[in-house]
Amino acid sequence: MKNIGINVNTTKNLNKKMLNFIIKNIRSIDDNVNIKVYEDCRGLDESESNKLDIIIVLGGDGTILNTSKNVLSSKTPILGINIGHLGFLAQVEISNVKRALNRLFRGEYAIEERDMLQCSYDDGNEIKRYDGLNDVVLCRKINSRIQKYDVYINDIFYNEFNGDGIIVCTSTGSTGYNLSAGGPIIHPSLNALCLTPMYSQSLTARTIILDSKSCINIASEKKFENVYLSIDGQRCIEIDGLKSVKISMSENKRKLIKFDNNDYFNTLKEKITFKVKGCEHKTYEGN
Template sequence: MKNIGINVNTTKDPENKMVDFIIKTIYNVNKDVNIKIYKDCEGLNTQESDKLDVIIVLGGDGTILNTSENILESDTPILGVNIGHLGFLTQIEVNNIEIALDKLFKKDYVIQDRTMIECSLDDGDKIESYYGLNDVVVYKGIKNSIQKYDVFIDNKFYNEFSADGIIVCTSTGSTAYNLSAGGPIIHPSLDAFCVTPMYSQYLTARTIVLNNNSIITVKIKNESENLFLSIDGRDWIVIKGSIGINIKKSKYKRKLIKFNNNSFFKTLREKITFGGKEYEGDIYESDKAHKNTSNY
């Protein structure tokens, strides 16, 4: 491993303290490396990424998603260091950086190929395509009334939903907006999509889990109102109700570095269970005992 990129979210590390610490730690482990720093993805793209052996991302899940967008066609793996709030996609917490970097140089890790999602908008004149790792969200906006959406799966009518919006997520994205809207957690090893109605008026409106070879089409029944589209929580795109929204598995995949002793269930315990209780100021003694035995 000779060429390492570090992409830092400068709002999380405004004084470069974490960047400096990681650079120092890397050189303590291996002095024979080239390190290049990127701030908020500036200058980082597919061509630049292809020159690197690994990209270390300093931030939270949003920083990883932004990095993924910028290096869309690259196969360079990402290693996330959590200096954000939740950090479900990140593999390293601040207090484990030295151990993790030692494992990185010893190649004591696995690389996971995570499925990405593609969303295409067809207005009749042209097709615009967007790519994400987590999800595609169609949303009515704050000012619009609840909308009706027709959902088709592989060109077959599935259901009509009266709701704020529709979320289509990958397994990776099941713990993001989908979870907040009441959708299920899906193990990232499963090749699946979730279709989750957002805050529907119908009590019977539930998530459906599909093979990710399915093509999902969302049509808005009220074509007179503008709606909003977001991929991986990025800027909301204004769309007209007459536009067809087609969602499918992308040809691109995202490579994420995972350490063998960081299981998905360990992450769930620490990020969802313990994270929620810590945020609410409510950790029980038995939980503390379990947490303290979950060594890196």
């Protein structure tokens, strides 16, 4: 391992203390390694990432998703170090940084390939395409009226939903916005697409889990206001008129570094169950 990139979320590392700590530890392991620092993805793209052996992301889940967007088709693996809030995608907490870096240089890790989504639509001039690691969301504007969405799966009409929107996520993204909207948690080893209606008026509006080879088309006809397309929460695109958004698995995959002590179910307990209980306890104490 000779070339390492570190992408830093500067809003979470204002004094650069953690960045300097990581660089110091890498140098103590191998003083000949080349380290290049990127701030908020500036200068980090697919071409640049291909020069690197690994990208260390210093931030939270949003920073990892933003990095993934910028290096879309790159095969360079990403290691997330959590200095954010939840950090579900991050493998390393601040307290374990030194140990994780030592294991990284000893090759004591695995690389997981995570599925990515691709959405596309015709804007009247060209076909627009966007990829995401977590989810694609079609939704109404805040404070606007309820919107109608017609959903087709493999060109067969599935259902009509009147509500705030539709979330389509990967198994990786199931613990994100999908979970907040009442969708299920899906183990990341499963190649699946998950479609979750957002706060629909219909009592029969429920999540459906689909085979990864499925193709979803969501049509939304403008009656009052435009709807918005969001990819991983990193892009928000206003689309007007009658639009059909096609969503399927992308040919791109995202490589994430995983240590064998990071069991998925322990992560669920630590990142979701325990933190939720902690927040509930603090609320109770505050009252």
